Amino acid sequence: MLMKTSSDFGGFGAGNPIVGFVVGEVIAAMDSPDGKVGDLFGARLPFRTIQNLSAEELSHTLMWKLTDYLDRSELSLGLGLLGMPGSTAYGGLVDVLRPQQGETIWVSAAAGAVGGMVGMLAKSMYNCTTIGSCGGESKCATIKEKYQFDHAVDYKACADKEALKAAVREIAPEGIDMYFENVGGAHFEAAYESLRRSGRIAVCGSISKYNEAAPERVQINSMTAVTRFLRIEGFMCDPWLRGERGSFLSTMHMLLREGKIAPQETVFHGLESFGDGMRALFTGGNIGKVVVLVE
């Protein structure tokens, strides 16, 4: 099968093509149930404009078909809302945290691709009280305006874990029911100590630690988990993206068409802007999904 793709990014290794999440259109195909010319798809593949895949390669490629959900003009949504970050937000919220209507959730990296979607889903599906943390006053205003967060915490204005915890405690004096973890370090410790009885943490990522050679380990009192009946669960998005768990594509598509969720993108143009797009994730230079558009 011959397919044309544009892409965002994934794993790195010297001498190897960069593998990432891409979306594209089938431009030539052998007779196959896997796809026909004109089909739209998302996949985890090398970052290149044309993919030439054998049946064998197709059989072990993570792919999801977008033809029934998107027009060609809105294909980049297959990288965000109907792609890896969307399935991460959906799986982590719906199946890992398992919210009850009206519970209180704290989401970190709340202006990002995953965090923003968690806020919108928590509000539109479960009417949760939503608290988002992100860096800076402007992003705090944006997540309340665009991502249905009731409250925003500027973590950059919090000197340490205690200040972060105090900021959340001021919003939720009784504590929080759920924490969607994207950041790690002080965020994790503050959230753990803010959980009330039967609280849950979905461990999605730890972006504050990815560039540290020897990241400090979080320090928690494990007895708190015992006495408050807490649950901490890590997860990867793959089972939801593959359609093996839940109903990610159809649910997100329905919420999108009903106008209940509205994704944001920060678009970088051309392959040469790849580095800038990547850096934006670590400097806070993005709102929503970072997309590199390759014409």
Ligand SMILES: NC(=O)c1ccc[n+]([C@@H]2O[C@H](COP(=O)([O-])OP(=O)(O)OC[C@H]3O[C@@H](n4cnc5c(N)ncnc54)[C@H](OP(=O)(O)O)[C@@H]3O)[C@@H](O)[C@H]2O)c1
């Ligand atoms: N488990 C999975 O399957 C899965 C799948 C996708 C992503 N993830 C994880 O989910 C998290 C979010 O990913 P994403 O793609 O949605 O990225 P993103 O949130 O769109 O972008 C990353 C954001 O993280 C914030 N950030 C960067 N360094 C930080 C620091 N030191 N402290 C606090 N915040 C910091 C920045 O926003 P501010 O301006 O607010 O600082 C930045 O915009 C990452 O940890 C990622 O690894 C996991």
